[in-house]
Amino acid sequence: MASAPDEFGGHISTELRINERIRVPEVRLVGPNGETVGIVPTDQALKLAQEADLDLVEIAPMGKPPVCKLMDYGKFKYENAQKARESRRNQTNVIIKEMKLRPKIDQHDYETKKGHVVRFLKAGDKVKITIMFRGREQHRPELGFRLLQKLAEDVQELGFVESSPKQDGRNMIMVLGPHKKKAEAKAEVKAAKQEAAAERDAEKAAEHAERTATQPSTQRKQKRANEALDPDIDL
Structure with a gap:
């Protein structure tokens, strides 16, 4: 069974047993805030978990007796998944x-x-x-x-x-x-691309403004030309 270091210096199994799946007669109980409760019968620990609307989670199965903690197991799994995603996102692949x-x-x-x-x-x-x-x-x-x-x-x-x-x-x-890490290099390339895109947008905006500024003059010239051809045309 794979395991990883836990906050108590032991190891948290990647296949944690919770609640009724914990079949040992007694456990070393840790409270929801990390406080030590002591060695208690497993039935009593389960009762405490139910009363607090929490789960009894075996965090160090190799302990004698195993160490269990009162916690919200769903929240615990969610936070661990978030940390794993963040770790993968920050990990740089050395090429x-x-x-x-x-x-x-x-x-x-x-x-x-x-x-x-x-x-x-x-x-x-x-x-x-x-x-x-x-x-x-x-x-x-x-x-x-x-x-x-x-x-x-x-x-x-x-x-x-x-x-x-x-x-x-x-x-x-x-x-x-x-000298620069992969993430820093990627960030610089991204910033350079964004700057180039901003410059292109600015150039397009300037060209559009120039065309808009010259358009009324062109329309006036066309109107005068039309009037010269047919003075009776009401434009």
């Missing part, structure tokens, strides 16, 4: 992107690869940088080390070296971590 480079990479390719690393770090993701050695390059690990150092320096405003360069067979690996 590790990977970028592979050659120790003798040319400048153009380096700038392209660096651009990807910058994008990953801005998004709040970690980046695993792998330098791949081939043939005689394996005897020149300093080439990979210098390249990793250069990359770390080039993106230091966005990330930091979380795992220093180390040799792994034919490869050399370094991990960069973002």
Whole structure:
């Protein structure tokens, strides 16, 4: 039976027994406000629960005797579900992107690869940088080390070296971590999108106002043209 720490230092089972499902002869009873009542017969504890319009809930079944608490079990389950949802909402999934480079990479390719690393770090993701050695390059690990150092320096405003360069067979690996957490990065992207949308709305409003301002003048010109063609027309 799975369990989790409870407020009394014990464990709350994920399959709690309540009321008549508690079949032990006596329990260590805890009141609704956390106060210790003491060891009482289970029948008496059930009677106290009924009188208080509460449930008798076994919160530490491994205790001797088991620990039970008087509580509103429906409310307890609801609050636990709310906490679980909040925890899942606040949980950040750590994603590790990977970028592979050659120790003798040319400048153009380096700038392209660096651009990807910058994008990953801005998004709040970690980046695993792998330098791949081939043939005689394996005897020149300093080439990979210098390249990793250069990359770390080039993106230091966005990330930091979380795992220093180390040799792994034919490869050399370094991990960069973002300064900003995933949630912060998402919030910034969302704010930027909202700002861009607000700017577009403002531009549309300005264009509409300009068209509205010029419309009466256009209508007056059309009216004069119609009168010139047929002076008897009552406009």
